[in-house]
Amino acid sequence: MYQYHCLNPIAEVGLDLFTEDYQKTEELNDAQAVLVRSAAMHDLELPEGLEAIARAGAGVNNIPLEKCADKGIVVFNTPGANANGVKELVFAGMLLASRDIVGGIDWVLENKDNENVKKDAEKAKKAFAGNELAGKKLGVIGLGAIGVRVANAATHLGMEVYGYDPFISVNAAWNLSRNVKHINSVEEIYSACDFITIHVPLLDDTKKMLNKEAFAQMKDGVVVLNFARDLLVDEEAILTAIEEGKVKKYVTDFPNTITAGKKGCIVTPHLGASTQESEDNCAVMAVKEIKDYLENGNIRNSVNFPNCNMGACTQAGRIAILHKNKKGIIGKFSNILGDGDINITDMTNKSRGDYAYSLLDLESNVTEEIVGQLAALDGVLKVRVIK
Ligand SMILES: NC(=O)C1=CN([C@@H]2O[C@H](COP(=O)(O)OP(=O)(O)OC[C@H]3O[C@@H](n4cnc5c(N)ncnc54)[C@H](O)[C@@H]3O)[C@@H](O)[C@H]2O)C=CC1
Ligand SMILES: O=C(O)CCC(=O)C(=O)O
Secondary structure, rough: OOOEOOOOOOOHHHHHOOOOOOOEEEHHOOEEEEEOOOOOOOOOOOOOOOEEEEEOOOOOOOOOHHHHOOOOOOEOOOOOOOHHHHHHHHHHHHHHHHHHHHHHHHHHHHHOOOOOOOHHHHHHHHOOOOOOOOOEEEEEEEOOOHHHHHHHHHHOOOEEEEEEEOOOHHHHHHHHHOHHHHHHHHHHHHHHOOOOEEEOOOOOOOOOOOOOHHHHHHHOEEEEEEEEOOHOOOOHHHHHHOOOOOOEEEOOOOOOOOOOOOOEEEEEOOOOOOOOHHHHHHHHHHHHHHHHHHHHOOOOEOOOOOOOOOOOOOOOOOEEEEEEOOHHHHHHHHHHHHHOOOOOEEEEEEEEEEEEEEEEEEOOOOHHHHHHHOOOOOOEEEEEEEE
């Protein structure tokens, strides 16, 4: 019986995929698997028995990836599963920044008891007039699951779209409309675009990527949209840029004490992925990833270990070894198993940076003694007996 713990509410349609071999626990300490959305995990004590964490979403900056890897805990995310939800909200953000929709709605609310509301609205509306998106230049920084969808959809609204991503994946490049202009230098986006939207992960080298120097290169009256993470933008600097008239609006999905209620800031409470569809997609993908890992040892969409797929085990035994990416270590596994009179019938070894994963199908079952010998090897982080 496996136990799983949810650090945030996870859609039932996903949790329903857990069979009778799984039980939900309210105690993190009892869990072999954790499902999480945005809960901060950096300061959590991770239980010894924890095997896997699935982030039902894209961003994993709330999870200590290296600490998990060192403990042999595989962390997954659900790439693309909430991308459409975010894409749609980005367009809402562009429209809110271009037209005073909120001001107009507020006016109607203030005039709800005015019997001349119908007639007065025709006079009042000029205060809420705005601009159209068609014909404007949109710069998309980061052409992953969300950025590609935003870029492609914007071309259908008649926008001229510039895309920048020095690390674009082959898959994303295939999906990108050929009407999107591929830009090699982000400075060209800064200087050319009326709207700039950022869709990159929060990493050490993307932190405060949009800063004073970047704003200085932008067009006067630019709209900046941030549905990725607040720390990607130097928000003190953007408030100054708003004061100076450089930035017209800053649309962000990440409320904090810097931007909440500030002039020129349109702030939503991290709503990008808060749609039934995105929540369902993420939960289903996250649960499938956890089950395949716990039951078969297969790794799909991990962010700290390599992917590895050997299907379901048809041999007598299967073990998974999570280890450091070290010279000669695989030979040592083979020696220990050979000395224990166990034949390896199939095996996959994959590495990702400093970490590696070996999945071995065996002609007979391993003993506790052999598992102990493997686990004691220098560089081995964890040994799991799957079958
Ligand atoms: N507001 C919300 O509710 C949500 C926010 N997000 C945020 O959006 C981010 C992006 O999500 P996805 O598109 O699904 O991720 P993704 O991993 O599919 O795409 C990220 C893209 O950024 C690119 N990139 C990385 N560093 C870059 C750089 N320095 N310059 C330009 N491009 C760079 C990568 O090559 C990749 O193509 C997530 O990391 C997360 O922080 C994601 C989902 C929901
Ligand atoms: O789960 C959520 O609502 C947050 C989604 C998000 O920020 C992400 O997937 O990176």
